[in-house]
Amino acid sequence: MQNQTLTQKFKKIQTPFYFYDIELLKKTAQTAIAEANKYGYKIHYALKANSNHKILKILNNIGFGADCVSANEIIRAVECGFNPKHIAYAGVGKTDREINAALDFEIFTFNCESLPEIENINKLAAAKGKTADIAIRINPNVDAHTHEYITTGLEENKFGISEWQFAEVVEKIKSLTNINLISLHFHIGSQITDMKVFEALCGRVKEIQEIFESFGIKFPHLNVGGGLGIDYQNPDTNPIVDFKSYFEIFNKNLNLYNYQKLHFELGRAIVAQCGSLITQVVYVKHGRQKSFVIVDGGMSDLIRPALYHAYHKIENLTSAKDKKSYDIVGPICESSDCFAKDEMINEAQRGDILAIRSAGAYGEVMASQYNLRELPKAYYSDEI
Ligand code: LLP
Secondary structure, three states: OOOHHHHHHHHOOOOOEEEEOHHHHHHHHHHHHHHHHOOOOEEEEEHHHOOOHHHHHHHHHHOOEEEEOOHHHHHHHHHOOOOHHHEEEOOOOOOHHHHHHHHHHOOOEEEEOOHHHHHHHHHHHHHOOOOEEEEEEEOOOOOOOOOHHHEOOOOOOOOOEOHHHHHHHHHHHHHOOOEEEEEEEEOOEOOEOOOHHHHHHHHHHHHHHHHHHHOOOOOOEEEOOOOEOOOOOOOOOOOOOOHHHHHHHHHHHOOOOOOOEEEEOOOHHHHHHHEEEEEEEEEEEEOOOOEEEEEOOOOOOOOHHHHHOOOOOEEEOOOOOOEEEEEEEOOOOOOOOEEEEEEEEEOOOOOOEEEEOOOOOOOHHHOOOHHHOOOOEEEEOOOO
């Protein structure tokens, strides 16, 4: 990301802030859509990864549907131009207010996570004289081999409906008049880099579909969620995920019926690499064992390292000196407010501008005002 003109521009903006490379965003999004289109697959962009208006408008124009997890996300998606007919709505705790809002928008599907939720959607739809299209979110018991906080498809996780509950759920659904079961939904975790995990998922999708067929149920739609991981170590050599191989796996391992459409809910793989948190060195502090670079960005701006021990590559954009090892830490009163330990960056001094890379997904959206700090602002490559 070393670019003198850009660094000069960054110096004029109050740090910390998020910077988005719009050209890379568009290229990534267009590649994903082109690869999915080869097989007629539909990608619903997961707003939870980044819900900036500008980013959403671009993704809507390129042809994504939306995957939302709150009524506010649905409202944001619609504001940014997404057609409600292409909005999937997931979440274990949808409230009545949220369900009613989604019913009014007549969205594509409610991805349902429990029997009480299905009964409630039926009741609320009946009160409006509507029929809601639903998907059953399956807990497929597939290990995503990722961080425990972002694994979702194991029986011990709170998400989805497990195999032992299928008969009861089908029985109940058959008696409900205001819902229409149109899809199965799966999502097993996030930042999945081992492609074999998606092959295993395809195997489970087939098995589970057969169980439902034995109950006389056929699905016009299947939704396999998101989860495709990115290369946090090498954002410059691997800026765009291998979407070609990813969709090929589903094409090879999942034989769809001619009446079926396959849906995806990718978040991170679309937006992570286009975003960086730009921050400034406040002090360099030399200890006996190590040196600390103290920056003005903190865990309130980007919580991933503190919460998941996530690695984000850090670059010193100002200095051309030899690399040295530092712990790069924020100003917040918590030891976990640390972006990287023993990271090699160009020798730093007060005032240097650093870029914390691959922060476009689950960065700005997870920011807080802890320590009464200001929320980070966003700037875009085509506007500064
Ligand atoms: N669909 C569902 C039902 C989900 O729960 C998620 C993410 C996605 C799609 C999008 O997954 P993606 O393609 O982005 O992996 N904050 C964590 C990630 C949490 C992911 C939650 N669910 C992080 O910073 O790593």
